[in-house]
Amino acid sequence: MQTVRLGRTGVEVSVAGLGCGGHSRLGMARGASAEDAAGIVRLALDLGITFIDTARAYGTEEAVGLGVQGRRDQVFISTKAAPTRGGVGRDELISAEALAESLELSLRRLQTDRVDLFNLHGVQPAHYDHCAQVLVPELKRQQAAGKIRFLGLTEQFGRDTRHETLARAVPEGLFDVVMVGFNLLNPSARRRVFPLTIRHDVGTLIMFAVRRALSDPAALRDVAARLVESGEVDRGALDPDDPLDFVARHPDVESVVQAAYRFCRHEPGANVILTGTGSGEHLRQNVRSILAPPLPAELSARLEAVFGRVDSVSGN
Secondary structure: OOOOEEEEOEEEOOOOOOOOOEEEEEEEOOOOHHHHHHHHHHHHHHOOOEEOOOHHHHHHHHHHHOOOOOHHHOEEEEEOOOOOOOOOOOOOOOOOOHHHHHHHHHHHOOOOOOOOEEEEEOOOHHHHHHHHHHHHHHHHHHHHHHOOOEEEEEOOOOOOOOOOHHHHHHOOOOOEEEEEOOOOOOOOOOOOHHHHHHHHHEEEEEEEOHHHHHHHHHHHHHHHHHHHHOOOOOOOOOOOOOOOHHHOOOOOOHHHHHHHHHHOOOOOOOEEEEEEEOOOOHHHHHHHHHHHOOOHHHHHHHHHHHHHOOOOOOOO
């Protein structure tokens, strides 16, 4: 397993991170038990993954706690709480006291006395001031008490595809690590986020490396058609019936999914590439893709020429 320094935390973590949310939630979204999901966590550790990302809202903290029993010192655990009551996407902001209660619940479910990274989850631009003025001071109190090592923030990429939250948050210096949406269909973080995180030495967690549009041909055709209609992709730059055929057909690429992980892994400023699944074999495949070499230079250049202006879609 390759490792990377996670920004100013100074911690060396695996370049592949186990994401415990998304459509799978370690298989629990499809009926797997917490113990089944814990088996995926144990396999991740066996594969050399040392970064695990969960959240109270995912319902997978218990599984993570079970999976790391006896191996807590081998893993960097990241969890989250939304700044709004009812979760990401809502509007009623939570109090500092409610945030502290959420942290305590997470600690109990994870069966640990500290989390390595505690994130404010899915922060929209309109909620940022409350996070900075009310919630961050509470996180710093919990940090001083030894319950949190580092502070993080995750953007709500589905609604904030242009990274407005992170463009403001990173220079202000309140957060050690940020989670950013980045993929070959919307590489706008290359211009709007990574130059800032590099300059301010903020660690990055990459989400949305592979989402529905990169694994479902029908969804990909729909997204490509919208991008051509909006003018973000030139008409004629791709085959509307098979928009990424030039990727899939390249002799040095195994699949579009593999290319998507390689695209993210070797981007300057991208630290940990998150991947989530409820299948052990799928996890092995994804880790192999993340550890594969960079994409050929001519393929990277063509992807930039086709999708370099896109900033309106998340790939979901």
